[in-house]
Amino acid sequence: MEKIEFFDANVFIGRPHNGMFGAVNNSEGLLEEMDKQGISRAIVWHIFQYEGSPVEGNRILAEEISKSDRFYGCWTILPPQTQEIITEDFFKQMKENKIVCLNVFPDWHRFVMDAVTFGDFFQQISERNIPLFLTMGRSCISWDSLYRLMRDFPRLTCVLCDIGIWGVDRYTWPLLEKFENFYLESSQLSLEEGGVEATVKRFGSERIIFGTGFPVRYPKASILQLVHADISQQDKINIASKNLERILKKEKL
């Protein structure tokens, strides 16, 4: 039987300004944690991208992830109009810095994430299959604005992270049903009793992407849930790494 390899889609480095238990401040610390947990690769972002400066945070992240080929990066975007981050050679810079996806915190970084602000850009990332990672944590977006985003950009590859403590199937299943490039990150879907099984049964295992939520959450929690979920071994492999690999292979930077 093929072994389950874990590719973690939801990790940050850097210590939050108000402190956080067990947060690691550099890539060495994260590698140590990944080795301890048996996680082979990770998509990483830096908490400073959110809490401090997206511009400087993106730069620090690129520097940190250059230290190991087990890391890929996730940069934070801001409205193209201010040209703080999205400049003419943005995609080239992504490629040069091993950045494979983008995240965005519209409510916290104070802009409106819709077609007015991001029309052309979101068209481009839809065509290039660049995944946009959204979080239901950290005052990122509301369900209403997420629904509006997917309506406006139905081909957008979107990975919804940190979906919430309370099960959110009533919110997410309509999105999974209507938009084929819409995915769920697993660190809180695993928390829901039967959440992974029910989602796989309804939509197949291709729509879930493994994540630990480290350092906020315990990696062994989502690992143990997935390993013993009542789904096939192939489903587990898809969720643990194959789905994310497939998404990244389709990407045109």
Next chain:
Amino acid sequence: MNSLWEKFLENGRVKECPVYDMHAHMGSFNRIYLPFGDFNPEITKSRLERAGIKMLIFCSHWTLFSPDIGNRANIEVVRQLPDKLRAYCGLNPNYPEIIEKDVEDFEKYRDVFVGFKLLSDYHQKPVSHENYSPAWKYADKKGLIVLLHTWGGSQFDGPEQVRIVAEKYPGAKILMGHSCHGAWDETIQLMKDFPNVYAELCAVVDDRGGLEQIMDACGSKQIVFGTDWPWFNHHYYIGAVIDSGISDQDAHNIFHRNAEKLLEGLI
């Protein structure tokens, strides 16, 4: 490294480390879709066995949210799966006459109940409210378990309220469901001040740090495992508890030994 981790990872359950879930529910619920909300004895049994849950102690959502259904929902469910399930007799302080009747009838259902469940944040009356007192007095006298929903900062079931009932009813075994979530310093002080007060881990291990802080201050002898099942997944919570870095002995205390002592004479 905790030696139980490899065993749970390999088999999903560990024979020499059975798990008691001391905080669970039952039944479908208005504000959330629960894939395993509907009770079915075979399905429930197989879900519990997957994670080596030896016994699950619950109070039905329907009891807690409908005085018209009341504790019938608990009694009917336990009696369909008695080797795996026990219940807390649910108390709603907005209907004191039902509480009085349930306490009066308690002995009739000793095969079902191990104690009482209070959900004061939702019922909007403090845990020390006089409407609960027949049940508190009974639990105090009989050494029953009382599971409280507790949350840091709550006027109904925050640490100050827990202190009042812990002082008044030293014979009751009080489980702080969610361990006064977020108010870890006060939780620790309560555990130190009262040997009859226990931290329960549901929602505590959603984030890292809380369990570590409680363990550092109090050790594992006053901590019990709980999940709000069928809200949350047993393997997820077992993995989280082990990932907090506890020793094998502490894991045995949290997963089963403390619960076994609490349940002695009650099951």
